[in-house]
Amino acid sequence: DPKQPFPDPSKKTLVILGAGWGATSILRTVDSSLYNVVVVSPRNYFLFTSLLPSTATGSVHSRSIVQPIRYLLRHKSHFVRFYEAECSDIDKDGKTVEIRRKTSDGQEFVQQINYDYLVCSVGAETQTFGIPGIEEHGCFMKEMWDAQKIRTRIMKCLEQAQFKDLDPETRRRYVHFVVVGGGPTGMEFAGEMADFINADLKSWYPELANDFSVTLIEALPSVLPMFSSKLREYTKSLFAKTNINIRTQTALKKVTSDSIIVEVTDPEVWAGGNRPRPLIKNLIESLNEQTNRRGLIVDDYMQVNGMPDVFALGDCTSTAYAPTAQVASQQGAFLGQLFNKLGSLDFEKPRVDRHIAIGEELDSAALISLANEKHASTKVFRPFKYSHQGSLAYVGHEKAIADLNVPFLDKQIHASGYLAFFFWRSAYLSELYSLRNRTNVLLDWIRTSLFGRDISSL
Ligand code: FAD
Ligand code: NAD
Incomplete structure (x- = not known):
């Protein structure tokens, strides 16, 4: 009232x-x-x-x-x-x-x-670990404004790469995308970026088709530590096929306006998060x-x-x-x-x-x-107990990976590929907040498959 x-x-x-x-x-x-x-x-x-x-x-x-x-x-x-x-x-x-x-x-x-x-x-x-240059030259992937900044930056780089009479090395730099961190955020973004390049950018920018590249660097010896080793291997081989270069045991040390400095790391030293x-x-x-x-x-x-x-x-x-x-x-x-x-x-x-x-x-x-x-027998307040349902990630090329816990069978299911991709899509559709969100995301997926992604440098 x-x-x-x-x-x-x-x-x-x-x-x-x-x-x-x-x-x-x-x-x-x-x-x-x-x-x-x-x-x-x-x-x-x-x-x-x-x-x-x-x-x-x-x-x-x-x-x-x-x-x-x-x-x-x-x-x-x-x-x-x-x-x-x-x-x-x-x-x-x-x-x-x-x-x-x-x-x-x-x-x-x-x-x-x-x-x-x-x-x-x-x-x-x-977490930036105080790496110099990261705030000024890098892009985060945490909030909506970060994703919008990344999108604009990608398109600006592509148009810059098309500028008149650029030397080939400089041109290649503008279309070399480096993703730092082999956790699920980095891996999912690298997969999305590879899709964007292969499905849209290569045909919109044919002169750059052979110059595009994506490199993912990870300080630890392995990417996606929360997934089973089978799914990690599957993702690595998929990335190799889609020309995403994974470099593990490589830590970002410094970022400048046109380059990054990395160091091959001693795995014990690193802690992400x-x-x-x-x-x-x-x-x-x-x-x-x-x-x-x-x-x-x-x-x-x-x-x-x-x-x-x-x-x-x-x-x-x-x-x-x-x-x-x-x-x-x-x-x-x-x-x-x-x-x-x-x-x-x-x-x-x-x-x-x-x-x-x-x-x-x-x-x-x-x-x-x-x-x-x-009320000792009933315990009105019981402590919190987490129930892990599993892990799910999109890895590009209409493929996903899924480690799912099935409590009634008391076992874990590992799935990858197209089937996991359809599961990933249905799970996220059902988890979205409202019917409006679900309808919009579904329509976005249909729009992308019919017309491709928009390439305006907005
Ligand atoms: P958040 O969801 O980050 O919410 C924090 C809120 O606090 C925000 O509303 C913020 O505006 C507000 N806030 C900030 N500062 C203040 C302040 N000073 N005063 C008041 N309010 C404040 N997890 C999964 O399980 N599955 C996934 O698929 C998955 N995908 C992810 C993808 C990305 C790109 C990222 C970045 C994370 C992903 N995560 C995923 C992790 C997940 O998003 C976080 O664990 C989750 O958001 C944590 O929830 P939270 O409520 O603690 O914080
Ligand atoms: P993360 O902490 O899982 O991974 C970050 C990675 O970046 C680490 O492996 C770390 O070693 C590496 N790293 C950090 N600084 C580096 C540097 N300077 N050089 C090289 N490598 C560096 O972070 P995230 O991927 O953003 O995920 C955050 C949380 O959100 C996690 O708990 C994750 O499980 C969750 N998440 C889940 C999903 C999903 O389930 N699909 C998707 C995204 C995020």
């Missing part, structure tokens, strides 16, 4: 930072009648990251894989407040967060929000309980060590799980249910125990242990 006061003083306030995989999964699950729910995120949309490499080459349109966060909030039973802003500080003692928003003319608005429960689902940044955002980095540095620089340490209920009533999930945490959408969304669903139970303890008093109901002043950890103690 829009006439209801917000925040309703009889309810606790749940503040959620982020609008990605983890945050949207909580929002889908949490009962918005139990809390004043406030969401803060610098972007007002959910990004389906799994298809981001496809948008960088134009196989899929960028707007097809995003969904405004207000779409989700509009479908909740009770009003949820959204602020497009960045959380810049968390005061755990005062139980407030500081949020900031810059307008296009440089004005900055700063506000505080009080919370009873806080969830950090702010994701992570791309995400790096925490400044907000998370500052929290880790300020708390004695936080000893891992990779992300926030949380307990089995995703409560942040050293921060009562603060929860964290997904890529901003440091857990035993890989930083994947699969993990973040399972954690989000778990937390949504946990908040529903916590909310019921507080407000539907007879439901669990009167003794717990009067414990409204207790923090989440005390409430959880009290509820579990009182």
Whole structure:
């Protein structure tokens, strides 16, 4: 009811930072009648990251894989407040967060929000390891604007390569694409890039047809470590056929405007991955309980060590799980249910125990242990348990690889090639956020196969 006061003083306030995989999964699950729910995120949309490499080459349109966060909030039973802003500080003692928003003319608005429960689902940044030149000359593959930048850069390079009287060596440089990192992001992008070259660019730029090349460099001895060795070998041989040159044990050391410097590496030295955002980095540095620089340490209920009533999930945490959408969304669903139970303890008093109901002043950890103690046989709150469904990646040439867990057979299935590609497409179509997303992506795939990708340098 829009006439209801917000925040309703009889309810606790749940503040959620982020609008990605983890945050949207909580929002889908949490009962918005139990809390004043406030969401803060610098972007007002959910990004389906799994298809981001496809948008960088134009196989899929960028707007097809995003969904405004207000779409989700509009479908909740009770009003949820959204602020497009960045959380810049968390005061755990005062139980407030500081949020900031810059307008296009440089004005900055700063506000505080009080919370009873806080969830950090702010994701992570791309790890650069301080490599010189990477920020200025390289392109990341993390956000929608990164994919758009890559696409424009590719087309600008192609037009530059066609400039009058360029010497052959310079021309070849403009159409040599180097992908750094043999994790799934790098491999999927390399596959998409090879498709773009073979299906479209060679016919639009026939003079460059023999000059195009894609090189993927990886510091470790092997690419795609999360996949079975059989699928890794399959991908390597497929890449060799499609002229993608994989160079393992080769680490990027420096990037300049027209070259990269690499070093053949000692495998032990290397460690890849995400790096925490400044907000998370500052929290880790300020708390004695936080000893891992990779992300926030949380307990089995995703409560942040050293921060009562603060929860964290997904890529901003440091857990035993890989930083994947699969993990973040399972954690989000778990937390949504946990908040529903916590909310019921507080407000539907007879439901669990009167003794717990009067414990409204207790923090989440005390409430959880009290509820579990009182109901030892049923354990109202059970710890989070991750269930790995498998790994799936597109590797180009209408082929994919899939390591799938089949729990009822208690075994893993390894699939590759066209069949895995159709599975990959159907899985991603079904996982997309809305019917609008699904329709758009399906139409994009049909459009690409009928007319090819657009080559405007927009
Ligand atoms: P995110 O989804 O990154 O969301 C973080 C949110 O926090 C964003 O809305 C951001 O705007 C917001 N935010 C940032 N800073 C602040 C702040 N200061 N205050 C408030 N909000 C903030 N995983 C898979 O399992 N399968 C895949 O196929 C897959 N494909 C991927 C492809 C690519 C190209 C990439 C980059 C990743 C892929 N991943 C995949 C990994 C997956 O995207 C991440 O693990 C997942 O996004 C983590 O979810 P999250 O909620 O922790 O963070
Ligand atoms: P990643 O951490 O999986 O891989 C990055 C790779 O880059 C590492 O192998 C690292 O050794 C290498 N690397 C880093 N710096 C380098 C340098 N200077 N020179 C050479 N090599 C360098 O990162 P990602 O691929 O972006 O994936 C991030 C997370 O998202 C992972 O957990 C991944 O599983 C998940 N993801 C999953 C899918 C999928 O399931 N299809 C797709 C994309 C991402």
